[in-house]
Amino acid sequence: MRRVRYDTAGGPLFLEECLVPTPGPGELLVRCEAVGVTLPVVRKVTESAEPIPLGGEIAGEIVSVGAAVTRFRAGERVTGLCFGHGYADFALLGEAMASPVPDDASAVDAVALVRSGLVAMGALEAARPGPGESALVTAAASGVGHLAVQLARARGAARVTGAVSDPAKAPFVRSLGADEVVAYDDPSWGAPVDYVLEAVGGELLTSAVAALAAGGRLVACSSGGGTVQAYDLLVGAKSVTGFQIARIAREQPEKYERWRQELWRLFTEGVLRPAVHAGFALEEAAEAHREIESRSNLGKVVLVT
Template identity: 35%
Template sequence: MQAIVMTGAGGPEVLVAREVPEPTPGAGEVVIRAEAIPVLFPETLLRSGAFPMPAEPPVTFGFEAVGTVTATGADVDTGLIGQRVAVTTLGYGSYAEYVCAPADSVTPVPDDLSAADAAAVLMSGSVALTLLDTAALTGSETVLIEAAATGVGAALTQLAKTRGAARVIATAGGPAKLAQARKLGADDLIDHNDPDWPSRLPEILGDATLDLVFDSIGGPTAAALLDAMTPLRGRVLSYGFLSGAPAQITATDLLFRGLSLTGCAGPHWLARVAAARATALHQVTSGALVPQIDTILPLDQAAEAHRALESRTPLGAVLLRP
């Protein structure tokens, strides 16, 4: 079968199409014939060497895939064979025609949902729902969503008002993404390509303050938001660092403002995200969440997919199709 092999850490060119043996499921595993494979921003960090790979190269790359179960291993219900599902690997192996994954990662795909739409929201939708559950919005709060036009930010922007946000202030990079964030439901917009963008918040907020920040940018700008937040109940949910570094906020920064920061990462957090996958797919079938797909490329163009993602230009998910 064809697969995309990461030959070593580096640029997109380290992702090479090769013929490899079809996987055989072990105990507790399934194999699916992949129909749609999401290309995720965290994968670009793994490929580049910014984060350690869970397996040494050369190795078939990729986190997630959507397709039809073709085989099951020992201790797995054979009734899964023929079912359309989404799966999550152990950190490698999904950029391929056939994908082996733990059976406990299987999420059934509703009959009226396409493989592409399921792949587009599997990660972004489940993370957004988990963030919103953690936020416990009250129905009267003002929230800031960073990088609101694509990925998790786009899902948050679509869902926030249905989950208790009264006003959504969104950041995005450039006119096209700002227009996209507006289309998705943002009330106010800030171009975060301006490094001094937090200084615009007082003008936009007026007499209001930020009750909640969904922080995906991190870095030094995170601390610049704190004076615009609601004393005693303002909170930051930090779940990404598109700037290249986590939020540079100290306990002192929070303590003297009466604010809180929750780190949304680690195994316990990821277990909650995994539990939200089915709900994310049903949010699409209910119409609450509209998949945003920018590009679908053939599997052998995985390197080009990574270049597109790193350019920060796509206005939706980038998918691979075997």
């Protein structure tokens, strides 16, 4: 089978031929049809001292199952987060991380919706949104952000603002239901909001906190780091909460599954529309990474095998 890997920090990425893996206890062997490309994986390629397996969201058909697997069988279609080598024709997926793909959904739909949607939904839940409140979503055109804009609207936000790196993304973000779109370097992000879903990190955290109304809540769900000044929180009685979806998956599997089912329900009802920026071939993985690094994507970047 084919697999993407790299040997030194920063790449380059290349295809290699290797043996099809054998599922161990609790694992599914999946023939990958689509693989989601994420910013955390792209960052690890450039920042990790040692090469790592290129994992991420995968979707496809189960070929075989390991011992102790009870929820799935060969021939079923699933999606989930692969922690090993996911940029491949075949990948191993832990049963606990797997979710069935409905018959009327494609593999590309699945990788664009489920993992990114879980992050967006979890961040929104952490913000504790109330009916009629206002929301701001950073990285609003990203794989997570474009779903967060739609979810905030579906949860009753009276006003949704999307923050983007490039003003050219504004028509796309407005098409998702955003009332306003601002660029990161705009001197003002408009009227203050009740909560911010922040998916960029770094220096943008300062602007995101400033965008909050008194008593507002910021949920940080980015791997980009950054620092928040305590004084900026104190003067407006504002708060910051960190959100990590992996912790929910490990410690609250019932909630994780409930959110997954809710995402598919919203998708089936047409409330949630995952957008795919481009479908790259497996051998074009380096180009897909460059698309993420340049922040030019509108929606999810996907590898199609």
